[in-house]
Each structure stands twice: as structure tokens, then as C-alpha cells.
Amino acid sequence: MLEVTSISKTFDGFKAVNNANLAVEKGEIVAVIGPNGAGKTTLFNLITGILKPDSGRVLFKNEDITGLPPHEVCRKRISRSFQIVNVFQRLTVFENVQISVLSREKKTWNLFTPSASLAIKETDEILESVGLLKKKNRTTALLSHGDRKVLEIAMALGGNPEFLILDEPTAGMAAEETSRCIDLIKKLSQTMGLTILFCEHDMEIVFGIANRIMVMVRGGTVIQGSCEEVRCNEAVQDAYLGASDVCLM
Amino acid sequence: MSKKTLFWLGAGIIVLLLLPVFLPRFYVYLVSIILLYGLLATSLNLVLGYGGIFQFHHAVFYGVGAYGTTLMLTKTGLPPMLAFIVGPLVSATFGLVLGIICIRLSKLYFGMLQISLGSLVWAIVYRWYSFTGGDDGIHGIPIPEMLSSPKGAYYFTLIITLVCLFIMWKIIQSPFGSALQGIRDNPVRSEMIGINVRMHQLLALALAGFFAGVAGSLFVVVDNTVFPDMLFWTFSLEILIMCLLGGWFTFLGPMLGAAVIVALRTFVSTYTDYWALVLGIIMMLVIFFLPNGILGYVEEKFKRGFIEPEIEEQ
Numbered sequence: 001m002l003e004v005t006s007i008s009k010t011f012d013g014f015k016a017v018n019n020a021n022l023a024v025e026k027g028e029i030v031a032v033i034g035p036n037g038a039g040k041t042t043l044f045n046l047i048t049g050i051l052k053p054d055s056g057r058v059l060f061k062n063e064d065i066t067g068l069p070p071h072e073v074c075r076k077r078i079s080r081s082f083q084i085v086n087v088f089q090r091l092t093v094f095e096n097v098q099i100s101v102l103s104r105e106k107k108t109w110n111l112f113t114p115s116a117s118l119a120i121k122e123t124d125e126i127l128e129s130v131g132l133l134k135k136k137n138r139t140t141a142l143l144s145h146g147d148r149k150v151l152e153i154a155m156a157l158g159g160n161p162e163f164l165i166l167d168e169p170t171a172g173m174a175a176e177e178t179s180r181c182i183d184l185i186k187k188l189s190q191t192m193g194l195t196i197l198f199c200e201h202d203m204e205i206v207f208g209i210a211n212r213i214m215v216m217v218r219g220g221t222v223i224q225g226s227c228e229e230v231r232c233n234e235a236v237q238d239a240y241l242g243a244s245d246v247c248l249m
Numbered sequence: 250m251s252k253k254t255l256f257w258l259g260a261g262i263i264v265l266l267l268l269p270v271f272l273p274r275f276y277v278y279l280v281s282i283i284l285l286y287g288l289l290a291t292s293l294n295l296v297l298g299y300g301g302i303f304q305f306h307h308a309v310f311y312g313v314g315a316y317g318t319t320l321m322l323t324k325t326g327l328p329p330m331l332a333f334i335v336g337p338l339v340s341a342t343f344g345l346v347l348g349i350i351c352i353r354l355s356k357l358y359f360g361m362l363q364i365s366l367g368s369l370v371w372a373i374v375y376r377w378y379s380f381t382g383g384d385d386g387i388h389g390i391p392i393p394e395m396l397s398s399p400k401g402a403y404y405f406t407l408i409i410t411l412v413c414l415f416i417m418w419k420i421i422q423s424p425f426g427s428a429l430q431g432i433r434d435n436p437v438r439s440e441m442i443g444i445n446v447r448m449h450q451l452l453a454l455a456l457a458g459f460f461a462g463v464a465g466s467l468f469v470v471v472d473n474t475v476f477p478d479m480l481f482w483t484f485s486l487e488i489l490i491m492c493l494l495g496g497w498f499t500f501l502g503p504m505l506g507a508a509v510i511v512a513l514r515t516f517v518s519t520y521t522d523y524w525a526l527v528l529g530i531i532m533m534l535v536i537f538f539l540p541n542g543i544l545g546y547v548e549e550k551f552k553r554g555f556i557e558p559e560i561e562e563q
């Protein structure tokens with residue numbers, strides 16, 4: 001479904017992403033792992049058009065989407081959540097998701113119909129599915145960190161995506177919130193049939209939900225393969241753990 | 250809107266309609282000025298408070314609207330009412346063009362570039378004696394008879410201001426308004442949910458330019474003059490202060506700010522030439538104690554009383 005081939009991005013001489021490759025099939029959950037600064041977020045930014053790659057290609061459903069601006073990438077039904085919470089601070093939970101739905105329905109050029117009467121059902125359904133419906137009238141500034149991360153996912157769902165990119169979905173969550181978030185990700189994959197690409201530091205989560213794993217080190221792809229392949233790959237252990245006699249998990 | 254709000258709104262409008270019956274001529278003129286400055290500040294707030302765009306030189310669009318209307322009235326024989334439509338349209342075009350040039354820069358840099366380009370427009374108006382009257386401006390503009398009396402001018406200003414405020418209110422409540430507020434809070438996120446941020450910002454800038462132009466034409470009606478200082482950057486600062494003082498995250502805040510500033514300028518300046526000093530002190534107090542402006546503070550207090558305690562269920 002998504003194919004990234006030898007993509008590179010340099011910031012002032014620093015190769016943030018260097019010849020990275022990634023392939024995601026329809027319906028899969030693929031994890032990207034790697035030490036801090038390996039270029040995971042930059043890779044996601046390159047796929048979603050927030051950054052333009054210096055070289056390489058991004059194919060989505062056999063269509064070249066390299067260098068498209070983010071709002072057009074979104075129209076191809078690719079949505080993402082952010083690592084650092086990135087929501088509309090002054091608006092309510094409901095409004096946050098509603099804008100996303102309105103944008104997908106191409107209604108944001110409408111100047112005279114009150115928003116309050118539009119896209120209510122769709123928005124409520126999304127909030128219901130992520131479990132935020134009871135908090136829909138709160139300003140996002142009053143939400144807990146965990147709820148805000150979930151709101152991130154809800155906003156991404158507003159675009160009715162086929163392909164969902166989650167940048168460290170559980171970072172900073174309490175244990176209980178984490179397990180709820182994992183259930184949510186599983187549910188999105190199983191019941192809604194979403195293809196999911198995510199990155200995460202918690203190996204338990206990665207090996208728990210990913211079908212395949214891509215390992216990034218210093219901007220490049222070390223390996224992409226099944227959990228078993230990655231788990232006992234020597235290069236991964238060398239690079240990622242700095243010791244070759246430990247097997248991940 | 251609740252019944253209570255509608256009641257107060259209706260009462261306010263009735264009072265405004267009856268004002269000329271009770272008030273002496275000078276105060277009627279003053280209220281007209283407050284209304285049109287309020288309209289001007291609200292139009293700035295459309296892009297500043299709701300759009301998060303640092304529009305530092307809003308007076309340009311006000312001035313261009315006023316000059317557009319005036320030049321139509323003095324230099325052409327076209328029907329006068331047409332001038333009141335063309336003026337705002339010219340400023341909307343200016344808003345769009347300046348927007349296209351500046352929008353590629355973000356935040357403060359947008360504002361800086363706008364100040365320099367806007368000052369260029371001011372310099373042209375200031376120097377082009379044969380066309381704009383230069384630093385003298387244009388006086389004794391022929392106004393349609395119906396609007397030339399202070400009362401006529403007042404009612405015209407009141408009605409147009411109310412209509413414009415209503416339209417802006419509708420715009421803020423619309424999906425476009427929601428998208429604009431989303432862009433203010435987080436442009437990157439807005440892009441990522443499929444909103445073309447630049448195009449939305451440009452439309453907002455053109456709309457703000459249009460309503461500023463309307464305020465400009467109203468000034469022509471109320472004052473019968475135009476002068477280059479109307480688009481000097483210090484006046485832009487004054488409009489900006491109206492928004493901040495009244496509350497830039499509230500709809501009626503800028504109107505309140507306009508009232509406070511016009512009143513200060515009128516009444517304090519009879520005692521001292523340094524009325525700006527009083528304004529400065531008030532501004533400092535507002536920034537320290539009411540960072541969301543006067544109306545922002547009131548709204549906060551009002552809302553706080555109405556938050557129902559929510560019980561977290563596990």
C-alpha cells in the first residue's frame with residue numbers, strides 16, 4: 001500500500017534520514033523502532049508532506065505522492081497523529097474532531113451555515129469509538145495528557161483514513177491509559193480495517209501489536225521484517241542495544 | 250443564542266437607535282466614531298484573534314477604503330451609493346494582494362513585512378498631491394443629502410455597523426470560522442487534517458480588508474474628510490490596542506476597546522496633552538492583570554460559575 005524507496009533528508013549537513021526504505025501492505029500494523037534521533041519522526045514528516053525529501057520516492061497505492069503538501073496527502077486518506085500533542089488548544093474536544101470531519105467533507109469554505117449544525121453525527125461516532133464522548137464539551141486545555149493523545153487519534157480519524165500514522169501514540173501515558181490506547185489501536189486495525197504505521201519506544205507494545213517491524217538507525221533502514229526476524233537479528237542488536245549477546249525480549 | 254442574550258442585544262440596539270433623540274450633536278458624532286472604530290477593530294480581530302495572523306498594519310485597508318470611496322465621490326459622476334461598495338472592494342483587493350506577498354512569512358515576520366509595505370502605501374498617499382491631495386487630504390467631500398446631517402450619518406453608520414457585525418459573527422460561527430480558529434491554534438495540525446492553510450488565511454485577509462474598508466467609507470460619511478494619517482502605522486497600533494484591551498478572543502471585545510480608547514482620547518485630552526500616557530498605564534495594567542482583555546476577563550468569570558462539576562468515572 002505504502003512504499004518508501006531510498007528517501008533522504010539533510011538538515012544543515014546532518015543526514016536525518018539517509019536512504020531509508022519502508023513497505024507497508026494493506027491491513028498491516030507496522031512499527032518503526034530505533035534509538036532517539038534515528039529519524040523516525042522525520043521519516044513520518046517526509047511521508048506526510050510536512051517536509052520535502054531531498055531524494056527518494058513515496059508511493060501510496062501506486063501513486064507518487066512525493067513532496068505533495070500535507071493537505072493534499074490528507075486527501076489521499078493518509079492521516080497522522082503527532083508525538084508532541086498537537087491539538088487546537090482553545091477549542092472543545094468536539095470542535096477539534098469536527099473541524100477534521102468538516103475538512104474531509106470539504107465544507108471549510110462555507111461562510112454562512114453555522115458549524116454547530118454540521119457533521120454532528122459523524123463527530124459523535126468518532127468520539128464514541130475512541131471513548132471521549134463523555135468529555136466532548138471540555139476545552140482541550142482541561143484534558144489529561146492521555147486523553148489528549150487519544151484526541152490526536154480521534155482527529156486523525158476525522159479524515160476517514162485508510163492509512164493511519166501514529167507517532168509514539170502512548171508516550172507519556174500512565175500504565176492504564178497505555179493499555180487502553182493499545183486496545184484502541186488493535187480495534188482500529190481489526191474492526192475498521194485500517195493500515196497502521198507507528199513508532200514507539202516501548203518494546204512490549206511494539207512486539208505486542210506489530211505484524212512487522214522496521215528498524216532505523218542513524219537515518220537508515222537496518223532491517224524490515226517480522227518480529228522474529230528482527231528480534232534475533234545481530235545487526236539490530238548491535239546498533240540498537242550496543243551489545244550483541246542480548247536478545248530483545 | 251439564549252433568550253437572555255437576545256434580550257440584552259435588543260435592548261442595546263434600541264438604546265442606540267434612540268440616542269440621537271437625547272444626546273447633543275457632539276456626542277452623536279462621538280458614538281458614530283466609536284461604532285465605526287469598533288467595526289474596524291472587529292475586522293482586525295477576525296484575522297488577529299480568530300485567525301492568529303499578526304496583522305500589524307490594518308489601518309492601510311481602512312485608509313484605502315476611505316480614499317477609494319472619496320475619490321469615487323469627488324472624481325467621478327457615478328451614483329454615490331456605488332462609491333460605498335467600491336471603496337470596501339478596493340480594500341479587500343489590497344488585503345488580498347498584500348496578503349499574497351506577506352503570507353509566506355510566518356507570525357512576526359508577516360507583521361513586519363506588512364508594516365513596511367503598508368508604509369509604502371501611506372507614503373504614496375502622502376505625496377501624490379494631484380490624486381490624493383497629499384498631506385492636506387481631501388475636505389468637504391460631497392455626501393448624498395440623506396446622509397449629510399449628523400443624525401443621518403449616525404443612523405447610516407449604526408445600521409451598516411450592525412449588519413457587518415452580524416455577517417462577521419456568522420462567518421466566525423461557520424465551518425470557515427472553525428477552520429480559521431483551528432489554523433490559529435495549530436497551523437501544522439490544520440494542514441494535516443486537510444485544510445489548505447494559506448488559501449484560508451488569504452480569504453480571511455480579504456474579508457478583514459473588506460470590513461476595514463467599510464469602516465473607512467463610514468468615516469467619510471461621518472467626518473466628510475480623509476487624510477493620510479488614517480493609514481499611518483501609529484493608527485494601526487491604536488486599532489491593535491483596541492482589540493487587546495477589549496479582549497481579542499471575544500467577539501464584542503474590540504468594540505468595547507474602541508469605546509474605551511475613543512472616550513479616553515476625547516475626555517482625557519481636555520485635561521492633558523499626554524492622554525497616551527494614561528492609555529499606556531491602562532494597557533500595562535491590562536497586560537498584567539487581564540491578559541485576555543476586559544471582556545475576556547468577564548467571560549472567564551461568567552463561565553467559571555457555570556461549569557458543572559464532572560465526575561470522572563472509571
